[in-house]
Amino acid sequence: MAEKRYKKLKTAAELQQLMQWHYASARYLRLGRPLAWVTSGAPVEILRAMQIAVLYPENYTALCGARHLASSLCQVAEAHGYSQDLCSYARTDLGSAFDPAHAPMQGLPKPDLLIACNNICGTVVKWYEALAGYYHVPLFVLDTPFVHDQLQDSTLYYVVAQLEELIRFIERATGHRLDKARLSKIAHVSNETTRVWGEIRALCKARPSPLNAPDLFVNMAPIVVLRGANSALRFYRHLQAEVEQRVRLKVGAIPEEKHRLLWDNIAIWHHLYRFYNLFVDHGACFVVDTYTGGWAHAVPEGEPLPGIAQAYTSIFLNQSLQYRVEWMASLIREYGVDGFVMHCNRSCKPYSLGQYAVRRAVMERTGVPGLVIESDQCDARTYAEEPIRTRIQAFIETLEART
């Protein structure tokens, strides 16, 4: 099996249990709590503090992709009129809503309310409008204006005002009230968890790197779906201990680390291990990535709502390409990276349309070569392995010529 080329983490079983519990409890053990479907960049701390159960279609559809079930669900959505050019997370999720019998876990349980935050893309607004129309449930769109230059005070006031409106929206929809003390406590747990996650990522500065990109991608699930929950914090502390031990014993994620790479964009879920093995075969390890770094930024201390507004408006996908260039250049320096690979992802325009421009600027800034590979996060129909293999081969030769 392809996975054999990876050292399996001992915490893998705990991760699996945690995620199974997450999905099972949302279905069977809600104890009368309303269920919200939310986007990965939604301020979940507020929902948790209001005793709302949450599910993340983005996580669910990534799981569909990993199980090779996304493409058939995409086709269901396409038969309902959704273009094949639209985001495959959106198509997979809508397909699973239209035809749950053919979806993993028979689809997600029906939501009582929907919350979409456009800090990751504009697609989520349209996707959640479609869900709201289909399920006839209320939708709240949290609008975090894009930051081309500096984050403006007027932007923060606007987002804070909407967070207050979000609380009233949930109160109206569910009758649940916000417990402010609980919110502070959850924000604290959320911060602790993002801090530990950030420290785990930083452990990969070691040589050899204790983790490779697929490890980061598999282990990011709780930071997205259980952010603010004690169970996630506990899990990441265990993972941190294991990764620290790998660093102490100089155990690398891959058998022989020759090249240290940076990954940019969402994973290719349908070929996760198989794709990264094309690099492992050449001794290339992805020691850092941009995507899973999106959940390593803490909510500033103090009043919760302004802190939440600032944290959620400032995530990198809501900031300029210039910001991304600076960030990638600093990751390349800090992690001792020799090359970077950009997944030009048909499903994600805000992440992908600027990659050629970013690649050029990062190469100029750092002198490190970058490779762009076009594919899709979830829809395997666009995946062509042979040309990808050839391009990877040529890229590795470039890296080897430089050393």
Place this chain on the structure above:
Amino acid sequence: MQSPLPLADSDLLAWIADPYREWSQRFPRRRAFGYLCTYAPLELLHAAGFAPVRIMQSSGVLALAEAHLPTFSCALARTTTEQMLRGKLDFLDGVLFTHTCDTLQCLADIWRLAAARFPVLTFSLPTVLEGEAARIYLLAELQRLVDTLEATFGVRITPNQVRASIAPYNLQRRLLAELYARVEHLSALQVWSLSTVGMLLPVEEHNALLQRFLDSLPKATRHPRSGPALLAVGAIVDDPLVPRLIDELGARLVSDDLCTGSRCWDTLVDEEGDPLSALANRYVRRAPCPAKHAPGQSREERLLGLVRTKGVQGVLFVQLKFCDPHAFDYVPLSQALDAAGVPHLLLESDASVSAGQVRTRLQAFVEMLGSGR
């Protein structure tokens, strides 16, 4: 095709086909400022002393843009970037990007990273165009644009100047509404060329042109045009192909809900009171683009309303390939039409779609409508 009113001796359609090359020679005393989307506050650019000029798609070979954009970006992004990289937009003093779709959001930064030879300004208007918080933020963002224009170009933009710039744009909106009200006596290509040229000319020139044209129309009703009544819905129609085909096939284009059509001019700006508030209020009241979230303004209801009031027999969805907001809205809009029993046709434009294919599909649709099914 002869245009009824030549534009200073040259043909209107020829001017639209290549508007940028001679723009500066034709208007030597005007400074042009580029924009791409209906949400650009043209009044503020005008008040800063500029003539706003819309940046449209161009035909021709894509060579330079390929290195800046992936294959799955829309033709608007690719062809405008090509023109920028080839220096064809260097007559502009600047370009304003307004926040609507993910593509334009990226394009603003891509143009900055590609070192466009003019300032690239941004206007991050809210996505949610409802409620007091959005209105207050929008007002602050309009003020920020005023400040940026003043600082970048060393100009002063007073409330009186903004007010003075609102007037010609309101006049343009009224004249375009009047033009659309007379469509039963006009060809689709006439309406298209007279409205499209308005995005390329200084507003005063366009207003004079429209006024002359409307005055030249006979007051008495001639025989109104016949043929199936069509409505065009979607993003950008900046190529005469579709209106020309509608005329040739004997159909009528009675109205539209397009980024290059009625959504440019559908609501007037209040001429009383604080001018920035008046501009903000229009943003909230005007027909929303699908990249905006305005649950109080259902696009389905608006579409069905247009179908009813204009006697529409068939709807044309005119979409750009890879335009996500319109592709998403196509589903509920087409379902609403199905439920109302209104036939519709999706025309997706892309480099791979030939004029012949568009003609074949449109012809079959018009024939189907004409035969009463």
